[in-house]
Amino acid sequence: MKAEELKGHLDGLILSVVSHESLHGYAVIESLKARSGGNLALPEGTVYPALHRLEADGLLKSEWSTASGRRRRVYSITRRGEKELGASRERWRAFSSTIEAVLA
Amino acid sequence: MKAEELKGHLDGLILSVVSHESLHGYAVIESLKARSGGNLALPEGTVYPALHRLEADGLLKSEWSTASGRRRRVYSITRRGEKELGASRERWRAFSSTIEAVLA
DNA sequence: CCTTGACACCTAGTTACCCGAGGTATAGCC
């Protein structure tokens, strides 16, 4: 998976996995890897800033929690985030069919 | 079509349209627009540098021609370009199904 | 006990590339 390809699509992916269940950052990385069949192995330096961006935009909200001595920031999706996820899925479909039309 | 989304996918699209027939830069823009049903209206500042990049990488080659007083740089795909186009299509399929798996 | 690896967080700087804005020039039409 080339780095450039992902640009502009990551936010939707994160919103999607967090919409299923609230997750802390590290778990988001693992969830992305699991759901993608191992294809999406994103470094922390990619995911953490994205989570901060999404929270700053009001699409996610977070809370600190401590599980077995380890501090975790647990993210949940907001109402605005749900809406944006819908828009994101729509944009993906449009983008995908556009590329397919030209590439085929 | 958001700007970020396209990142890393443009080269394959250009290779694809040029592989059907040799085209000059301006015609590449129109071909992309036509084949995408009008969704891919790329500015010149995006396409021309991409063409130069692809030629520098040996995936396209170009020749000057003059048609009715207008100079045109006509691009054709090279053997390496054909190979890269195949790889590009494969990468797209992998990328697309990965995104779909996570987003769905 | 102490090192190693998994867990869990973070940020600064680099890099790539799409785009906006600007420039040049010809042809054809009103």
Added chain:
DNA sequence: GGCTATACCTCGGGTAACTAGGTGTCAAGG
């Protein structure tokens, strides 16, 4: 002459993913 379409080009800016580093906890093995 002015406008539109055609046709080429480049520079600078912005965005976002990654690299490479840092901090700290916990459990397991030597």
